[in-house]
């Protein structure tokens with residue numbers, strides 16, 4: 297990984313735990329598998345703990361890591377990380393995507409409550425009028441009975457539903473891999489995507505970025521979103537036709553809370569920075585700051601299991617990649 301992440305993922309107490317269970321040199325953070333200074337170390341390596349900035353484990357890496365048995369990724373997706381040569385070898389792969397789902401779900405819950413309260417518009421109004429809300433203007437505003445549509449029963453989507461269940465919201469979900477009974481068990485009603493879009497006050501996107509989800513929200517589907525509704529995207533910009541979304545937002549018809557965009561950051565002249573009905577954040581929903589420790593802990597716990605010979609809890613299988621982030 298990029299060494300800058302090491303102390304954030306593994307503060308001293310976690311480094312101590314790593315040293316207890318593994319012969320590990322925590323001063324050496326490999327960023328280039330071809331670097332001759334690591335040749336002997338890598339030739340003996342059985343487990344890699346990886347993170348952001350790790351080079352892909354490709355064909356060339358396979359030759360310098362002949363004994364590698366497991367990769368414990370202290371971050372989310374491993375799609376780009378593990379090459380065929382390692383999958384073919386039966387490498388055990390674990391990711392911290394589940395641990396990373398919690399802060400995304402937390403961010404989204406906050407976004408939903410603020411959207412339901414019309415908090416961003418209220419802030420704008422307050423800063424110019426210096427007046428409290430006129431009760432006549434708040435009819436229909438609030439969380440009570442608000443219809444929230446979740447797209448994707450992903451790790452984030454499921455964690456979000458857990459956080460939302462205690463609130464007085466009306467929850468629906470769209471996911472081609474879910475049946476109505478499974479949706480009900482998550483506390484939500486299963487709807488086709490078009491119906492969910494047309495009948496939700498707040499829509500939140502949590503599907504993975506896959507070839508078949510590119511522009512899942514195209515111009516037609518964005519047009520189904522009711523006037524005044526809020527669209528929340530913490531997933532990936534590629535799932536949305538951003539020009540079509542920007543057109544809808546510039547018309548003022550709908551609102552958006554966006555943590556991700558097609559290009560990150562968007563070009564400096566992007567309207568997304570300045571539109572009053574857009575709350576744009578720089579990809580902060582996932583783990584940041586002290587939340588990185590949770591990802592490090594996840595790897596240490598998986599290493600404990602690996603060493604004990606018990607099944608890993610967050611193992612990623614090659615066949616999962618077709619439908620996961």
Ligand SMILES: NC(=O)c1ccc[n+]([C@@H]2O[C@H](COP(=O)([O-])OP(=O)(O)OC[C@H]3O[C@@H](n4cnc5c(N)ncnc54)[C@H](O)[C@@H]3O)[C@@H](O)[C@H]2O)c1
Pocket residue numbers: 372393396397400447448449450451452453470471472473502503504505508509512530531532555556579580581582583619620621
């Ligand atoms: N903003 C951030 O910082 C941040 C952090 C973590 C994850 N993410 C993003 O959040 C999203 C969810 O991540 P995750 O790890 O929970 O995903 P995941 O891998 O758990 O999602 C897989 C699930 O998504 C569902 N799914 C697949 N195709 C779908 C479709 N066409 N429509 C609806 N649902 C579908 C299926 O239930 C599948 O099992 C991803 O786009 C990911 O990149 C963003």
